[in-house]
Amino acid sequence: MHSIHDLPTPTALVDVDALEHNLATMSARLPGALLRPHVKAHKSTALAEMQRRHGHRTFTCATVREMIGMARAGFGDDLLLANEVVDVERLRELAAEQDRAMITVAVDSDATIDAAARAGIRHVLIDVNIGLPRCGCAPHDAGRLADLARSRGLVVRGVMGYEGHLMVSDDRTAQQRDTLAAMQVLREAASQVGGEIISAGGTGNHDVHAEHRGKTGVTEVQAGSYALMDTYYSTLGLPFHQALSILGTVVSTQEKWAVADVGLKSLGMDHGNPTIEGHKVWFCSDEHITFATEKVDDCARDGDSTRDGDAARLAARAPQPAVGSQIRVIPAHVDPTMAMHDHVWLVRGDQVLDRWPIDLRGW
């Protein structure tokens, strides 16, 4: 298997040069433990290994499965489950990894502290709500929860917060201002909680955290999407390249459209349609993507068609993709896309270099 032309489709490709660029760029900005790469964005211990080669030995996870998988694959230096779990049985399975791994679990309530303590988890962070309507305790309650956790024998390593509502913004000045305000809330909670860790942030505002570290007090950033990227994050002008695509084969064509075998079962669709460079995507079905055979530039001129005349538009039309030819589809959201595949192919151009299992799928 030496060329992508030999791969059955649909299948996920990771461009090794784009990935290396992204990892190097991020590790220059947030070296070592300043970045706690989020595994949920790729669910692959092979990719985590590349992140470790770039100097990161601490990792963030979103599921018990990711935590246990990382621990068993030898990434146990310092694993954070940045999510609440009340299932004592599952937490016991996780606690059983503590002999080989440093395990820390986020808690944000009496119930999650009780579950962690009963399961024999040793280390926790207090998860503080800093504006996103999701997990995290009210900031004023963080100190009480830390005291409760300590009274149950848990080591409280500090706080985390996730300002997910500030990741994507057209107004980067406002994004910076709001991030700094959210970090002030988190820092004040941290002063009530104690411990050494203040964990926050993500790909979309990693640069605010990198530039204002002295001011925010944040000790580590939980970015994940930067490694592979998607069309949603690509609108921000971040210094990361698109590394993930889904390879498809054109299986049917008509005069005005073509159909490839990359459908919504192989693409995270919550951020909308994916992209095909040079073409306009019409819609996705379970196993299909329908896209216009016109190039995007020509579609944009549709409103002028009476002026330009149909002949000129037809002349400008892109060559119809042949049945059997391959296309690359860029997902709108990387995390759920990776979770739909059981492996990815590491490629350079059309050359296939390696096959990586997505070994941390499921729960």
Next chain:
Amino acid sequence: MHSIHDLPTPTALVDVDALEHNLATMSARLPGALLRPHVKAHKSTALAEMQRRHGHRTFTCATVREMIGMARAGFGDDLLLANEVVDVERLRELAAEQDRAMITVAVDSDATIDAAARAGIRHVLIDVNIGLPRCGCAPHDAGRLADLARSRGLVVRGVMGYEGHLMVSDDRTAQQRDTLAAMQVLREAASQVGGEIISAGGTGNHDVHAEHRGKTGVTEVQAGSYALMDTYYSTLGLPFHQALSILGTVVSTQEKWAVADVGLKSLGMDHGNPTIEGHKVWFCSDEHITFATEKVDDCARDGDSTRDGDAARLAARAPQPAVGSQIRVIPAHVDPTMAMHDHVWLVRGDQVLDRWPIDLRGW
């Protein structure tokens, strides 16, 4: 494992009574070979076995994996791949099943006919475009393709078409009219093609096909979603019940919202947000669903809050779900949701009856 309260979450549940109702209702309307159940909607040979018990021995698939999996699981009486494939290697793997299974593959172009012939596939249907901008040849080209297929030694069993653009409509009179018009196009193509099969339709217009069978000439309907249903199809007033839900655990609460561990990695999101009965869903993240602690009825009165007064609204608010309690989330689209899970639990109320692998995932 006797109760859903013992299940780790998130996980998929299938209500056995709703499923049985749906299968019985459909098989009464389209008995035996008049229905060719579409496997893509559930990807489970265990569920296919229940469809077989309801009298259906012919099945529709969307991927080579589904075809091979069904053949090897003993469902080989008459399997249709209602999709175009040009990958000769994959088609050869499928052709190798022809000793134990009757395999038929859709073709809509010279290239797909060539691939099928080279792979040793024996039977094809001509896939005819009847209005949905996706696969299928132009209707006037169907006869030529049938001749080409026969010249390559393929047995042409007839035609198929999929009027996917007519599945969901507020105006059922228009839906019926447009379905009958599309079937006229398909019937005319069939007269050019020959063979005995005219295959079309789906859950959304299965009743049009059932009631007008003499007029349309359609010999079989390819419905799939009817078995498990979703909130998208539930708007149509069809006689099927919601059988699929994703079981979640509430992991965090605040005054105005609660968060459960059912996120967009466990839900097909292309048709929008899922539903939680009695609550208003705010948004989904990778591993979370955030929903209002108010009941839906109270949310609908938000505009009247100044008149009713905040006290009345608070009094009417639903009890805040406790951390650790379970909820059921109803997906907006069944097919991709099933593809995200590797098993489902068959349940009656809170009682767990069986565990079914989703064994036909992938490609």
